Amino acid sequence: MTHAHTTQAPTHAHGHTHGHAHTSDHHGEAEILELDAQVLAEHTAALIDRLPLQAPPRRIVDLGCGTGAGTFALLDRFPEAHVTAVDTSAAHLQRVREKACARGDEGRVRTVQADLDAADWPDLGTPDLVWASASMHHMADPDRALRTVHGLLAPGGLLAVVELSGFPRFLPADAPAERPGLEERCHEASARFHAEHVPHRGADWGPKLTGAGFTVEDEHVITVNIGQDTGPTEGARAGTVGAYALNSLRRLRRSVADALAPEDLAALDRLLETEGPGSLLRRDDLAVRTERTAWAARRPA
Template structure:
């Protein structure tokens, strides 16, 4: 989920476009892992009404439509651009009749009518909220009795380079992530949270938890290079003011698409991250 508003203008639109690109690449590269999570959900019956909170460009929406062929999904996000992209994908798949999009900032009081879903999916969205405890209570209230909430969170941006890379500035990626983590500690305090106690406090019963280690060799898909480029470009925009000048210069060498050191032509890339999921039921 994003908290973007359309009136923020060109700069915001550019940021949303970059974020949408990363979300699309994330869906492409991690598709198998996402499918394994939807298969793992401890459901008592096939859901017919699904709510995707903070749907982005639709990675979860389409994984759930594939997994549950009789289901309809209400996809909610604050970004009009993300929702437009999602609708275009639904039309391309012939699934437009099974998807309803709703633009809403879920930090605002008084949510729109989101129905009474059997399954709520919240992937990498709750940690963006100012009051996730309130959001969880709202989800509990609208879930059908016996319904399930799946909270999926990633351990920050994935890592792509070996620890001793790049050869001209070893350890660069880890220093970029350390700078990002320091900034996010203040801005996004719920990132990396243990959602179990928060779910219990909101009235849910946590039925299962799982952490999935993700490791994908870059040789498996050329999309890994593009994913690395987009992700590290976004990190650069966040930490440029805090990196050492030598690190910033080295990072720019990696990010130059046509440069001699571009990420797009490295043979040692991989996607390494963790995905944690909590499955919580409303009784």
């Protein structure tokens, strides 16, 4: 879930926990997914607008929906569509249902709790569009998952795979003053950790999609660079970017703490202290910097 999601956000590898790889921290996970959805909303809408659709989809499946960033962006874009939102987390799916009711869209959203690593998936209908944002790289066997998606899509239907290129960056390269380059060292440690635990992160999905029987019709990269002063509501944006950075780096800390030098860990903890003088929340130079890559692949008619 971005997620990212998650958005892409660092709940699992880099962000939203979709698919099967959930932690038990559903509340904190949901918070990061919500922030990810807010920060990346315009980019998500742009990705949806670019999809090479032959007609507006009426039946959509959101695989690894998290708390619904993609689900509701798709509903907004396609007012005649119904979405089946799939995730392994009952708590996330409850949030999706609550949001749907609040929007008056409860009749347009169906939630399905499922482990997408299972050999047999539940009945997800015959969708015209499958949306998989920050979820495919968590599959234990993504090739099998792609073949399953190919089988359930309507002939001529489209699969959209969206992935973040790793964990977002937030700090300037020379920050913090006492440990310049801290964030990059955290990323290097995180990359080593996730190379072992999430081997499909950063994969080139084009060959995998072709191998599963799809025809790849589009692949493109969106560069994300969102500062605190970006957009008309500067104050609100600054607060959201700060909260996103704080929650994201807290989660990053969990996977890198043992690999950091004591001085780096201490500097990171000072950034994460919400009331301290060195807190991230006191900085005015934060930005969300990352890339999202999207593949649009069609099941031949």
